Amino acid sequence: xxxxxxxxxxxxxxxxxxxxxxxxxxxxxxxxxxxxxxxxxxxxxxxxxxxxxxxxxxxxxxxxxxxxxxxxxxxxxxxxxxxxxxxxxxxxxxxxxxxxxxxxxxxxxxxxxxxxxxxxxxxxxxxxxxxxxxxxxxxxxxxxxxxxxxxxxxxxxxxxxxxxxxxxxxxxxxxxxxxxxxxxxxxx
Numbered sequence: 137x138x139x140x141x142x143x144x145x146x147x148x149x150x151x152x153x154x155x156x157x158x159x160x161x162x163x164x165x166x167x168x169x170x171x172x173x174x175x176x177x178x179x180x181x182x183x184x185x186x187x188x189x190x191x192x193x194x195x196x197x198x199x200x201x202x203x204x205x206x207x208x209x210x211x212x213x214x215x216x217x218x219x220x221x222x223x224x225x226x227x228x229x230x231x232x233x234x235x236x237x238x239x240x241x242x243x244x245x246x247x248x249x250x251x252x253x254x255x256x257x258x259x260x261x262x263x264x265x266x267x268x269x270x271x272x273x274x275x276x277x278x279x280x281x282x283x284x285x286x287x288x289x290x291x292x293x294x295x296x297x298x299x300x301x302x303x304x305x306x307x308x309x310x311x312x313x314x315x316x317x318x319x320x321x322x323x324x
Contacts, residue, residue: 148174189241221302252283
């Protein structure tokens with residue numbers, strides 16, 4: 137029951153942050169504004185999150201990563217990416233604003249970390265089942281590579297105004313990760 141209450145407060149704070157982010161620059165949003173809008177006191181925020189950037193990480197994990205985890209674990213990468221991109225489209229204004237975060241708490245670094253954790257988990261599970269062909273190619277390195285490429289594509293799509301559909305972007309991303317540079321050059 138206590139965990140249910142925590143999730144409800146987390147959701148209240150997330151909804152408040154999303155609303156504020158759509159109206160104001162993220163850097164200028166204060167914890168007090170988030171808690172006032174959520175109808176809770178400031179200490180409640182700090183019982184749940186260290187700062188607004190940890191709250192953003194929670195939002196990314198809950199709204200984007202967790203829903204696609206079963207698809208990725210099942211090897212359904214295109215479906216996972218489609219679902220992820222559709223979830224971003226649903227909150228286009230919010231993700232457009234947060235995608236512009238730069239510096240130490242950039243959207244790029246927060247999203248990349250969230251995606252990398254998921255990919256590292258999946259890569260680690262696969263590596264346990266067989267002897268690796270290349271020792272240097274660790275689950276962590278593979279997860280970093282694909283996490284960085286995913287976030288690059290994601291941010292480019294968001295900041296360009298999401299001019300292609302989530303489905304088309306998922307298909308394009310699948311093409312990019314499954315073809316060599318040499319093959320891709322032939323299709324330019």
